[in-house]
Amino acid sequence: MADILVSNEDLTVFGGPVEISLDLDIGPQGDRGSIILASNGNPQDANVHADLMNMPEGIEALDVAIDINPYSDTYKTVFQRIATTSGTQWTEMLNLKTNYYSSVKDVTAVVSNGIGTLTIPPINLTDIANDINLTSANFSIQYSVSSSIGGPLATSLVVKEVVNSPIRALPLEIKGVEYIDNAWQPMAGLKRVHLFITVV
DSSP: OOEEEEEOSSOEEEEOOSOOOOOOOOOSOOOOOOOEEEESSOTTSHHHHHHHHTSTTOOOTTOEEEEOOTTSTTTTEEEEEEEETTEEEEEEEEEOOOSEEEEEEEEEEEEETTEEEEEEEEEEGGGTOSOTTOOGGGEEEEEEEEESSOOOEEEEEEEOOOBOSSSOEEEEEEEEEEEETTEEEEOOEEEEEEEEEEEO
16 A cells, blocks of 8 residues: 655645565466367268367367368368357368369370370369369360470360269360471370369
C-alpha cells in the first residue's frame, strides 16, 4: 500500500511501495495445439481413420489430415476434425489440386506403317482434378516434342478415351514424321515430350 508523504486540504502526495513481489508459475499443462497429418486415403474411411488413431499423438478436434494417396478419390484433399454433438468427425475443407498438370516425359517412338508413334504413359486423373468422372473431352492439352536430331517434326495428338484400370487415367499418343537428310521419315528414337494439361 502506498504511504502518504505530504498531505493538506489541497494536495496529497503518495509514495510508491517499498517492495514489489511478483510470483510466476508455469501452471498446469494445457491441451496440445492442432497437428497436420498425412493420411493414406480418405480419413472418413474407417480403416484409414483407425490408422490415424494409432498415431502416438492421438487425434483431437481441429487436427488436420491431408490425403496423400494418389490412388484415392480424395487425393490432395484437406480434412479437419470437427467437434459435433455426438463427438468429432473428419470434415472436408478444401482441395489442393490445381486443375492443371505439367510434365516432361522421355518416350521412344515406335515405327509402324510409315508413322512413328509416341505412347505417353497413362496420366492419373487424380493428379489433375478432383472430379473422377471427367472424360477425355474435358481436357485441353498443349504439347511439344523435342528431338536430339534437331530436324523439323510434323506431329498430331491422339487423345484416347479415359481408362479405368489399374487407375483412372488419360492415355495419349503422338503420331508423326521428322525431316532428316532432305526427306520426311517416320519419327523414331528417343523424344522428349512437354505436356501441359488443363481442365475445361
